[in-house]
Amino acid sequence: MSDALPAAELVAALRAFGVQRVTGVPCGHLAGPWTLFDRAGDLMPAASEGAALAIAAGWELGGAQAAVLCQNSGFGNLVNPLTSLVLPYRIPVLVVMTLRGWPDPSGDEPQHAVMGASSRALLTELGVAHEVLRPNGLGAALADAARARAEDRPFFLLVPRGSIGPYLGAPPTVGPMASTELTRAKVVSELLDRLTGQLLVTTTGYLSRQVHHERDRPETLYMQGSMGHAAAIGLGLATARPDRGVVVLDGDGAFMMHLGTGSTVAAAGADNLVHIVVDNRCYESTGCQRSTSDGMDWPALGIGLGYRTVLSCADERSLAETLESALKSSGPVLCVLRVAPTPDEVHPRATADIGLDVIAERFRATGLQS
Ligand SMILES: Cc1ncc(C[n+]2csc(CCOP(=O)(O)OP(=O)(O)O)c2C)c(N)n1
Structure with missing residues (x-):
């Protein structure tokens, strides 16, 4: 039997602590409590972890007790509002943050290694109270969180991977599914069929995995981590190499995390x-x-935002035509493809085969060729 803390127990403890509203960016290891708060109508998804901390600060300033759910890959996103808002204005937000890449970085994906090894030290350096959730340790951790709160200080409850159980009810539903027959697999396969020598940057998550599964090519930079920055990398490439076509494959959540990059592009x-x-x-x-x-x-x-060409498509019939038009139009092109989620189609990450350094090295080598 798993010794994970049932999601409902964590949620009940957070509610007993006083939490009324929750925001954040999801982590698979907090999917249970995320869904329970969402089902109760108390969750507001934020575009980034920094925005989540600021929303929570606003709730606290408005009299509602708040918590942020996130993973430590987003810790960098929230350091600015942590250091310039929450700490100096003495706003006591509770942050529940999963610890990816910890305690053993080799037991997790390589993009989590640096943050996994340094999250606790960074919090210590910033003078932020924190505690790692241990088996049967939630009560003691929340007692420490209550002390921080009484002193108007934030508190980070750090959650090792796998220590919180899943949501046990029916799976979450995603908006009205009407009017799209497209899937991630179809979109990726049709796109790869049409690429010639373009450099391709793929966003973190299932899209990168799908591209690697479908066709591995040295001209593809599988971006694991740095969520929301695929378009910025693509822009850097496109302006460094105006002689090369550059394609960025992004997710809606990732694009919105750093939406301002769209204006820069x-x-x-x-x-x-x-x-x-x-x-x-x-x-x-x-x-x-x-x-x-x-x-x-x-x-x-x-x-x-000012993209020169804007295209969108939600049906299989016009997918090929839309992609062809995107690839031959004058950029910057924004091409939005509406797909239905297919969470049962999951493939291994590129790093199951190749290291991140090799992905970058072979990409750089092919990028330098004309
Ligand atoms: C800064 C940061 N926050 C959170 C995560 C965890 N994370 C990995 S993939 C992902 C979802 C990405 O959503 P979207 O861009 O819509 O792509 P989809 O997964 O739907 O294909 C999240 C939240 C992360 N890797 N980095």
């Missing part, structure tokens, strides 16, 4: 850049938690 005017967003209206890679893209007007967004 458009303003830079890189005509060799095609930015494809695969919109499944959820964070599929961490358990299909809803994102905030449902109801978003993507073409209006792309035009508003």
Whole structure:
């Protein structure tokens, strides 16, 4: 039997602690409590961990007790509001953060190793009270959190992988599924069929895995980690190598995490850049938690940001034509493909075969060729 703390017990303990509202960015290892708070109507998905901490600070300033759920890959995103908002303004937010890459970095994906080894030391250096959740240790940890709260200080409850149980009810539903027959697999396969020598940057999560599964090529940079930065990497590439076509394959959650990059891409005017967003209206890679893209007007967004060409498609019939048009139009192109989530189709990560350093090295080598 697993000795994971049942998700409902964690949620009950957080509620007893006083938590009324929850925000954050999902982590698969917090999928249980995330769904329970969402089902209760108390969860607001945030675009980034920094935004989540600021939302929570706003709730606290407005009289509602708040918690943030996130993973330590997003710790860097929240350091700014932690150091310049929550600490100096003495706002006592509780952060429940999973510890990826800890205690043994070799037991997790390589992109988590540096943050896994340094999360606790960084919190110590910042003077932020924190505690690792140990078996049967939730009560003691929350007693420490209560002491921090009484002193108007934030507290980080650090959750090792696998220490919280899953959600045991029916799986989460993702928006109205109407009007799309596209899937991640179809989109990736049709795109790869049409690539010639373009450099391809693929976002973190299932999209990178799908691309690697479908066709491994040295011209593909599988971006594991650095969520939300695929378009920025693509922009750097496209402007360093105006002679090469560059394609970015992004997720809706990742794109929205650093939406401002869309404006930078458009303003830079890189005509060799095609930015494809695969919109499944959820964070599929961490358990299909809803994102905030449902109801978003993507073409209006792309035009508003200033992309030169904006395309979108939600049906199989026009997929080929849309991709062909995206690849031959003058960039920067924003091409949004609406797909249905397919959480049962999961493939191994690229790093099951190749190291991150090798991915970068062979990509650099092929990028330097003309
Ligand atoms: C900064 C940061 N926060 C959270 C995560 C955890 N995470 C990995 S993949 C993912 C979901 C990405 O969602 P989306 O871009 O919509 O792509 P999808 O998974 O739906 O294909 C999340 C939240 C992360 N890797 N980095």
